[in-house]
Amino acid sequence: MRGEYKVPGGKLVAVDIDVEGGRLARVAVSGDFFLEPDSALEDIDAALTGMPADANADQLAQAISGALDDRVSMVGFGPDAVGIAVRRALGKATGWGDHTFDLIPPVVLDPAMHVALDEVIPQEVAAGERPPTLRFWDWDSPLVVIGSFQSVKNEIDAEGARRHGIGVVRRISGGGAMFMEPGNCITYSLAVPTSLVEGLSFERSYAFLDEWVMGALADIGVNARYVPLNDIASDQGKIAGAAQKRFAAGAVLHHVTMAYDIDADKMMDVLRIGREKMSDKGTKSAAKRVDPMRSQTGMARADILTAFAAHFRAHYATRDSTYTDAELARARELVETKFSNPDWTFRVP
Numbered sequence: 001m002r003g004e005y006k007v008p009g010g011k012l013v014a015v016d017i018d019v020e021g022g023r024l025a026r027v028a029v030s031g032d033f034f035l036e037p038d039s040a041l042e043d044i045d046a047a048l049t050g051m052p053a054d055a056n057a058d059q060l061a062q063a064i065s066g067a068l069d070d071r072v073s074m075v076g077f078g079p080d081a082v083g084i085a086v087r088r089a090l091g092k093a094t095g096w097g098d099h100t101f102d103l104i105p106p107v108v109l110d111p112a113m114h115v116a117l118d119e120v121i122p123q124e125v126a127a128g129e130r131p132p133t134l135r136f137w138d139w140d141s142p143l144v145v146i147g148s149f150q151s152v153k154n155e156i157d158a159e160g161a162r163r164h165g166i167g168v169v170r171r172i173s174g175g176g177a178m179f180m181e182p183g184n185c186i187t188y189s190l191a192v193p194t195s196l197v198e199g200l201s202f203e204r205s206y207a208f209l210d211e212w213v214m215g216a217l218a219d220i221g222v223n224a225r226y227v228p229l230n231d232i233a234s235d236q237g238k239i240a241g242a243a244q245k246r247f248a249a250g251a252v253l254h255h256v257t258m259a260y261d262i263d264a265d266k267m268m269d270v271l272r273i274g275r276e277k278m279s280d281k282g283t284k285s286a287a288k289r290v291d292p293m294r295s296q297t298g299m300a301r302a303d304i305l306t307a308f309a310a311h312f313r314a315h316y317a318t319r320d321s322t323y324t325d326a327e328l329a330r331a332r333e334l335v336e337t338k339f340s341n342p343d344w345t346f347r348v349p
Contacts, residue, residue, distance in 0.1 A: 001016070001017050001018065001019070001089040001090065001091075002014065002015065002016050002017075002089055003015050003017070003084075003085045003086060003087065003088030003089025003090070003093070004085055004088065004095070005081050005084040005085040005088060005095070007076060007077050007078075007081050008204070008207045008208050008211050008226075009207070009226075010033070010076040010077055010081070011031055011032050011033035011034075011075075011076030011077050012031045012032050012033070013029065013030075013031040013033060013077050013081045013082055013084075013085045014029070014030045014031050014085060015027065015028070015029050015030075015048075015082065015085040015086050015088075015089050016028040016030075016089070017048075017086060017089045017090070019053045019090070022052060022053050022054075023050050023051065023052055023053060024048050024049055024050065024051045024052075024053060024086070025049060025050075026049075027045045027048040027049045027086075028045060029041060029044050029045055029048070029082055029085075031077065032076075033074070033075060033076040033077040034073075034074075034075035034076055035072070035073070035074055035075070036072070036073045036075075037071070037072070040068060040072045040074075043067050043068055043072075044064055044067070044068070044082060046067065047063045047064045047066070047067035047068075048060060048063065048064065048082070048086065051063055053090060056083075056087070056198075056199070057080065057083035057084050057086070057087050057093065057198055057199025058080075058083065058199065059083075060079075060082065060083035060086050060087070061078075061079035061080045061082065061083040061199070062079070064079035064082055064083070065079045080199060080200075080201075080204075083199050084198060084199040084200070087198050087199055088198075092195070092198060093195050093196075093198030093199060094193065094195040094196050094198070095196070096196070096212075096315075096316055097316070097317075099131060099132045099192075099193075099196070099316075099317070100131055100132075100317040100318065100319060101131060101132045101133060101134055101312070101316055101317065101318045101319075102130060102131050102132070102133040102134070102135075102318070102319060102321035103133075103134050103135075103309060103312065103313065103318045103319065103320055103321060104133065104134070104135035104136065104321050104322055104323065105136060105305075105309060105320075105322075106136045106137065106138035106302075106305055107138060107322065107323065108138045108139065108140050109137075109138070109139060109140070110139065110140065110141060110335070111137070111139035111140075111141060111142075111143040111145065111169070111180050112143065112167075112169050112335045112339050112340065113328070113331050113332070113335060114137045114139060114187075114189075115145055115169050115171050115172075115335075115339055116330075116331035116332070116334040116335050116338075116339055117135070117189070117323070117327065117331045118171060118172060118173070118189050118191075118245075118253055118255060119172055119331075119334060120327050120330050120331050120334070121133050121135065121189070121191045121253075121327070122191040122245070122247050122251040122252070122253045123247065123249065123251070124191075124327070125191045125192065125193060125251040126193070126194075126247050126249035126250040126251035127249065130191075131319075132190075132191060132192040132193060132196070133189075133190070133191045133321070134188060134189075134190050134312060134318075135188065135189050135191075136186075136187070136188045136305055136308070136309070137187040137188065137189070139180060139182060140182060141182065142164070142165065142166045142167075142180060142181040142182070143166060143167050143168070143169055143180050144156060144161065144166055144167070144168045144169070144177055144178065144179055144180070144270060144271065145169050145170075145171050145177065145178040145180060146168060146169070146170050146171070146176075146177045146178075147170075147171065147173065147174045147175040147176055147177065147243065148170060148171060148172055148173055148174050148245075149174050149348060150170075150176070150177065150348060151348045151349060152168060152170075152345065152346055152348065152349060153349055154272060154273075155177050155271060155272055155273055156168055156177075156270065156271065156272065157269065157270055157271070157272055160269035160270045161270050163269065164266055164269060164270060166181075166270055168345060169339050169340070169345065170339070170344055170345050170347070171243075172245050172253070173243035173244055173245040173253060173255065174243055174244070174245075175230060175241060175242070175243035176241060176273070177271055177273065178257045179262060179267045179270065179271055180257075181262075181263070181266075183260070183261070183301055184259070184260055184261055184262045184263070185257050185258060185259060185260055185262070186257070186258040186260050186293060186301060186304060186305060186308075187255065187256065187257045187258070188255065188256055188308070189253060189254070189255040190209060190253075190254045190255065191251055191252070191253055191254075192209070192251065192252050192254070193250055193251055193252075194246065194247075194250045194251060194252055195250075196209075196252070197209070197252055202229075202244065203228055203229055205244065205252070205254075206226070206228075206229060206230050206242055206244065206254075207226045207228075209242075209244075209252075209254040210226055210232060210242060210254075210256070212311070212312060212315060212316070213232070213256065213308065214226070214232075215311055215315070216307065216308045216311035216312070217232075217234075219307055219310075219311050220297050220299060220304060220307050221296070221297055222234050222239070222293075222296050222297060223235055224239065230242040230243065230244075232256070232258070234292065234296060236292060236296060237292065238292075239258050239259060239292040239293060239296070240256050240257060240258040240259070241256070241257060242254060242255065242256045243255055258292075258293050259290045259291065259292055259293060260291065260293040260294050260301050260304070261289060261290075261291040261293075261294045261301075262289060262290040262291065263289060264289055264290045267290070
């Protein structure tokens with residue numbers, strides 16, 4: 001059995017392995033990484049040999065770490081990467097190439113519906129009712145979407161929100177507020193089985209699940225990089241933020257919002273935290289806008305969305321899809337019973 005894992009920003013790790021009596025046998029680790037001294041490779045193989053075949057990636061990584069002394073230098077990979085490659089060899093972890101993804105283009109909906117679909121779609125992925133899914137948002141009205149753990153009164157200026165006719169919805173993932181008016185952001189959600197991030201810490205899973213969009217940004221002329229924990233930045237500064245939610249049933253939601261062309265003046269009227277952040281950037285003029293994607297690409301928002309989808313199709317197996325009537329009905333029910341319910345919205349006052 002063979003498994004491979006490409007470390008984001010690092011090297012490829014491959015493992016050839018057998019299982020005998022429920023334990024790992026004939027382990028051979030290889031790859032284009034750097035390792036000093038050479039003899040450490042034999043130590044890694046020996047540390048894995050005899051380990052239970054049902055050991056998780058963390059346990060495998062711990063066995064490797066315990067077998068190596070402080071003189072060993074692992075460049076471009078680490079014990080965790082080897083553990084993930086072993087799990088893939090055993091069929092317990094998956095890679096991008098193991099899946100065919102549903103790709104849903106932008107569909108104009110009430111933005112609260114997209115928040116609800118971020119609960120509906122991952123649950124279906126976990127249940128095997130829908131394959132891993134990448135979907136792009138589009139919406140027809142303004143809304144502030146706050147993180148699952150944010151305080152409404154600390155984040156939202158209630159008078160400013162009323163003045164601009166902007167509502168507030170709490171999403172299921174953590175992170176910061178999303179100031180959303182029609183056409184001002186680029187937002188997508190990726191729902192994948194937990195097996196795709198097997199063995200990855202939360203921080204590493206952010207980089208791993210953001211890796212495809214780095215290539216998509218490069219396609220449109222933006223030199224982007226991942227900034228821990230959950231930001232994407234270009235040479236000109238931050239352009240996007242990501243958030244995640246892991247479902248116990250076996251799925252991960254990972255969504256990203258990129259600023260396309262935001263009215264900074266209005267945002268600072270509505271978001272209290274926005275005033276601090278924009279002040280840090282020296283944006284005090286009423287005429288200022290936050291427009292990294294528009295200004296850095298010179299492209300229409302629709303063209304950027306098309307380019308992103310094309311990049312994903314070019315690199316992964318996909319099938320075109322859309323929302324089912326049942327999914328939309330379930331999302332509407334969640335909007336009514338949960339996401340528009342003050343008990344949920346103000347659960348952190």
